[in-house]
Amino acid sequence: MKVESAIPEWLVRERTIPPNMPTNFDPPFELYTSRFPRNTKDLVLAVLVRVLDPALHKVAAVTDNQGHCNIAVLLYWKSKANHDEWLTTSGFDQWWDGLTPGSHQHGWFLEVFYPTIDRFETVITTEVPQGAANLRETMSGPIQEHRDALVGETSNIHPRNETSAPSSATGRRVVPGKKNLVVIRSGQDWSVAAPEERQLYMNTMHPVLIKGMDFLRDQGDQVGCFSCRFMEIVDPVTQKGGTDQTFGLAYFDSLASLEKWSKEHRTHLEIFAGFSKICQKAWG
Known part of the structure; x- marks a missing residue:
């Protein structure tokens, strides 16, 4: 199988720590990556969530371990400049600042991330993109680096604690960001799978995936995971979720914690x- 590097030549950096995999690593299955324009410097991911009591609405993206239904809109921009312009021109900033805690029957929360291109990677099992990979210029692969594809990890990246944000007189809660926070969004799409393939997934993969996501959600502090949500994509027509399209969204305190959970935890x-x-059933 002919493979290529996951890292484009203009992002290659001299490595100061040894890679996880040998240089002649032969991937056991195919993975693809997204290629972004050479002038791309950063991306933006915003998670806007309305929190409902389950009795108020039937359509859900995820129900948390407190029984609250969370309906989320995940928004992506190709640059921080585009995002900042949208905040003003769309009226979102004014609307968000005008929200008064307690004035709705539900709550709101907003999470915004600004990864630079050297601290961002996409790894995909097919040429169907997930998440921010939809912003790509092209799709490329198969790639050799199933790991060691994060350009910014030329040296050990350690978590950094930030000072707490001051309490708000308006009743809003502000959680400050953390330097070197690790955000991982996995994606599963079985909407076009053949019946036997979907049954294989539901019987083999889905149960253990749910078990793993529930562990990170409920006991993630044991492995350095701040938060994990296993979410269903809500169909824009039916307004219903389901198991055909899902994704996990998790935040770890460091790459080391994510790596350790991936390599060691049951x-x-x-x-x-x-x-x-x-993979064995599908590709032999």
Whole structure:
């Protein structure tokens, strides 16, 4: 299988720590990556969530472990400049600043991330993009680096604690950002799979995936995970979710914590075992 580097030549940096995989690593299955324009410097991901009591609405993106239904809109921009312009021209900033806590029957929260291009990567099992990969210029692969594809990790990246934000007189809660926070968004799309492929996924992969996501959600502090939501994509026509299109959105305190959970914890080992079974069935 002919493979190429996941890192474009203009982002290559001299490595100061040894890679996880050998230079002649032969991938056991195909993975693809997104290629962004050479002038791309940063991206923006915003998560806008309305929190409802389950009795108020039937359509849900995810129900958290407190029984609250969270309906989220995930928004992506190709640059921070585009995002900042949208905040003003769309009227969103004015609307958000005008929200009064307690004036609605539900709550709101907003999470915004500004990854620079050297601290961002996409790894995809097919040429169907997920998340920010939809902003790509092209799709490329198969790639050699199933790991070690993050350009910014030329040296160890450690978590950094930030000072707490002052309490707000308006009743709003502000959680300050953390330097070197790790954000991972996985994606599963079985909407066009053949019946036997979908059954294989539901019987083999989905149960252990749910188990792993629930562990990170409920006991993530044991492995350095601040938050994990296993969310269903809501169909724009039917306004219903389902198991055909899902994704996990998790925040870790460091790459080391994410790596350790991935390599050592039984919940992820079971996920990888389920994924390997599907690969063997699908690609031999």
